[in-house]
Amino acid sequence: MKTNFAHLSPEEKSIVARLKASLALHLVEEASASDAGLQTICPTRGVSMKLGIRGAGPALGLRVPQTSQISPTPPGRPSLLLFFPNTKAAVRVLSGAKGTVIPVPLGAGAFAALAFFRKASGRATELLRAPDTSEATRARLLLAATLYGLEAIAGESYLERRMQIVPDGVVSVRAGEIAYRVTKRGKTIQIQNNVAPAPASDSPRPAALLSFAGYRSAIDVLSGKRQAVVALGSGEVHIEGLLPLVQGLFAVLDRLSWYLGVEV
Amino acid sequence: MSEMTDERSGAAGSPSGGRSAVAAGSRFAASVAYFERAARVIPGGIYGSKSPGFLVPGHFPYYLSHARGSRIYDADGNEFIDYLCGYGSQIVGYGNPAVDGPALEQARKGDLLNQPHPAMVELAERLVGLVEGMGWAVFVKNGTDATTLATSIARADTGKQIIIAAEGAYHGAANWCSTNVFPVFMQAEQRDVRFFPYNDIQALEALFAANRGQIACIILTPYHHPTYRPQQLPTPDFIAAVERLCHAEGAYFIVDDIRANFRLDMHGSHKSFGAHPDLVTMGKALANGYPISVLLGSDGLRKTASSFFITGTYWMSAVPMIAALATLDEMERMGGTAHLAALGQMLKEGLESLGLEAGIRARVSGPLAIPYLTFDEDPDLYLNQRFCAAMADRGVFMHPHHNWFMSLAHTEEDIARTLEAARSAFRELGASSAAERL
Numbered sequence: 006m007k008t009n010f011a012h013l014s015p016e017e018k019s020i021v022a023r024l025k026a027s028l029a030l031h032l033v034e035e036a037s038a039s040d041a042g043l044q045t046i047c048p049t050r051g052v053s054m055k056l057g058i059r060g061a062g063p064a065l066g067l068r069v070p071q072t073s074q075i076s077p078t079p080p081g082r083p084s085l086l087l088f089f090p091n092t093k094a095a096v097r098v099l100s101g102a103k104g105t106v107i108p109v110p111l112g113a114g115a116f117a118a119l120a121f122f123r124k125a126s127g128r129a130t131e132l133l134r135a136p137d138t139s140e141a142t143r144a145r146l147l148l149a150a151t152l153y154g155l156e157a158i159a160g161e162s163y164l165e166r167r168m169q170i171v172p173d174g175v176v177s178v179r180a181g182e183i184a185y186r187v188t189k190r191g192k193t194i195q196i197q198n199n200v201a202p203a204p205a206s207d208s209p210r211p212a213a214l215l216s217f218a219g220y221r222s223a224i225d226v227l228s229g230k231r232q233a234v235v236a237l238g239s240g241e242v243h244i245e246g247l248l249p250l251v252q253g254l255f256a257v258l259d260r261l262s263w264y265l266g267v268e269v
Numbered sequence: 270m271s272e273m274t275d276e277r278s279g280a281a282g283s284p285s286g287g288r289s290a291v292a293a294g295s296r297f298a299a300s301v302a303y304f305e306r307a308a309r310v311i312p313g314g315i316y317g318s319k320s321p322g323f324l325v326p327g328h329f330p331y332y333l334s335h336a337r338g339s340r341i342y343d344a345d346g347n348e349f350i351d352y353l354c355g356y357g358s359q360i361v362g363y364g365n366p367a368v369d370g371p372a373l374e375q376a377r378k379g380d381l382l383n384q385p386h387p388a389m390v391e392l393a394e395r396l397v398g399l400v401e402g403m404g405w406a407v408f409v410k411n412g413t414d415a416t417t418l419a420t421s422i423a424r425a426d427t428g429k430q431i432i433i434a435a436e437g438a439y440h441g442a443a444n445w446c447s448t449n450v451f452p453v454f455m456q457a458e459q460r461d462v463r464f465f466p467y468n469d470i471q472a473l474e475a476l477f478a479a480n481r482g483q484i485a486c487i488i489l490t491p492y493h494h495p496t497y498r499p500q501q502l503p504t505p506d507f508i509a510a511v512e513r514l515c516h517a518e519g520a521y522f523i524v525d526d527i528r529a530n531f532r533l534d535m536h537g538s539h540k541s542f543g544a545h546p547d548l549v550t551m552g553k554a555l556a557n558g559y560p561i562s563v564l565l566g567s568d569g570l571r572k573t574a575s576s577f578f579i580t581g582t583y584w585m586s587a588v589p590m591i592a593a594l595a596t597l598d599e600m601e602r603m604g605g606t607a608h609l610a611a612l613g614q615m616l617k618e619g620l621e622s623l624g625l626e627a628g629i630r631a632r633v634s635g636p637l638a639i640p641y642l643t644f645d646e647d648p649d650l651y652l653n654q655r656f657c658a659a660m661a662d663r664g665v666f667m668h669p670h671h672n673w674f675m676s677l678a679h680t681e682e683d684i685a686r687t688l689e690a691a692r693s694a695f696r697e698l699g700a701s702s703a704a705e706r707l
Binding site: 162163166167170174210212213232234235237238239240243244245246247248249252 | 301304305308313314320321322323326327331448450452455459497648649650651654670
């Protein structure tokens with residue numbers, strides 16, 4: 006059942022806006038890393054910017070092309086703030102509809118950053134849909150959207166009891182060359198991307214492993230084309246280790262799907 | 270093998286529904302094909318604890334076609350020595366003629382009738398006479414029916430709301446006790462359920478103190494058998510503390526014996542631990558797989574139970590009651606719990622010593638008739654999954670995340686074959702370096 010934005014609670018409105026902002030920034034980051042065209046138009050000194058939404062907590066920042074940190078405090082001084090006067094405006098604009106957004110220049114390069122962000126967010130959407138996008142790129146974008154989506158919604162009160170009963174621990178997520186570490190601790194989920202395999206002695210052993218047989222499997226499951234449970238049963242998705250941790254995250258994933266289906 | 274193939278084609282039909290089987294050539298091609306079809310019309314394909322993700326996909330079947338004695342056969346015709354026993358429901362063996370004979374005879378005469386069959390009276394008398402401290406019986410279908418009725422009667426009798434349970438314990442799939450922790454249930458059915466760590470007397474005392482005057486009951490399994498973790502027997506003082514706290518609070522003590530019943534003691538598993546519950550639920554092995562569970566209660570609760578409107582379309586069907594009586598007879602004839610414990614002892618000692626031989630510290634926890642293997646240095650169960658997968662590859666069905674069950678159909682030869690497979694499975698695990706394994 007699709008839910009209309011107007012029917013959400015204030016907390017849910019805040020979460021869906023923050024989720025959209027997080028996904029927009031992470032998809033721009035991933036697209037910038039994957040797409041040669043975007044790399045050529047990226048300003049030489051990079052882009053550092055923030056998205057601020059009234060009613061949705063601290064602003065989120067992005068810095069590219071360096072390995073970026075999308076957080077309230079990205080490294081370096083941001084040159085641009087995209088400010089949304091309310092959560093509805095943020096959800097509308099970040100979903101590709103018309104709405105109010107106020108670009109606030111904070112330093113040199115603000116307009117270049119704005120132009121880049123517009124192109125990159127459009128390109129990220131294209132890459133997800135275009136038939137000639139490589140499977141690796143599409144899988145990378147979908148995994149980023151999914152995992153950072155989990156991170157964005159984990160703290161909401163709807164999930165509080167669920168997060169209490171899911172054991173804490175690290176899940177290693179892999180699809181081809183793509184590797185993430187998903188750390189569930191208390192009410193939070195934190196994502197680390199492109200984690201190189203480390204010797205067991207150097208880092209805590211993941212409590213669980215979740216791996217896709219290949220990029221195609223990841224795309225089919227993450228795009229909803231193939232049910233995760235069927236992929237699991239047919240061996241396209243493999244889970245190992247502390248299953249309640251992975252299965253608990255699947256429940257958070259269901260909530261993420263609900264948020265992504267909100268209409269505005 | 271030809272007989273097996275014939276049986277399979279008769280029982281299972283065409284798994285791919287006319288299309289070529291997915292994963293053709295795999296050992297579980299038919300299972301996978303059925304699962305693909307199921308996922309289109311059944312939520313999750315296979316829901317709940319039988320979901321493929323709860324086992325180790327690729328090493329275990331998803332669909333079984335038939336069983337006999339201690340053996341199960343999957344939709345592809347693979348045979349396994351079974352240590353899950355229909356999640357404990359098989360206690361005298363699959364297809365035991367001593368049970369199936371009278372049950373099938375009653376099925377021909379009529380199962381679900383307008384009024385109960387006289388066997389209901391006989392079974393109630395038998396159980397009340399058998400299970401220590403109980404004065405009446407109500408028959409239902411599933412464990413959830415029995416535990417939900419037990420807590421409801423305790424609430425009605427005391428006029429109090431709060432139910433206390435141990436963390437990680439399983440008491441069924443109803444909203445009050447399930448892991449469906451959606452806020453809509455948390456604000457209603459789950460609101461008055463409180464949890465404490467099993468065997469932690471201090472935490473339990475604190476919980477009783479914090480909720481004084483509001484506690485209707487505590488519900489505990491006779492010993493702790495959480496999923497994914499080693500089993501825990503009650504410490505010497507724990508049961509006495511539970512009873513002391515219940516007495517002081519005026520709360521009822523419910524023993525949820527659905528999973529363990531008749532494997533520890535024919536007089537109720539609580540007898541093994543010196544407990545004196547007010548209500549006892551039993552199921553699973555009660556009728557060797559025929560659908561029936563029971564709530565047994567003390568005389569003090571008879572009046573409240575009588576005031577309840579208790580009914581379910583199938584709750585008084587005759588066949589499971591006939592099967593339950595026959596199962597009890599067969600248990601007594603075959604030597605019951607002592608025989609199960611002896612088989613379990615062989616398995617436990619064998620597995621632990623074979624593990625040591627391979628340089629792996631494996632530990633079997635829980636009662637001998639309901640064993641569960643874990644690995645001391647592997648709390649995340651990687652080794653459980655690899656060991657059980659290796660056993661399944663060798664034709665032995667041991668669940669990696671759920672406790673196992675001994676049945677009276679298991680033979681010493683079955684245990685010997687199981688241990689032979691385990692020797693090879695442990696070697697396979699031991700052959701890898703720790704880094705590779707983990």
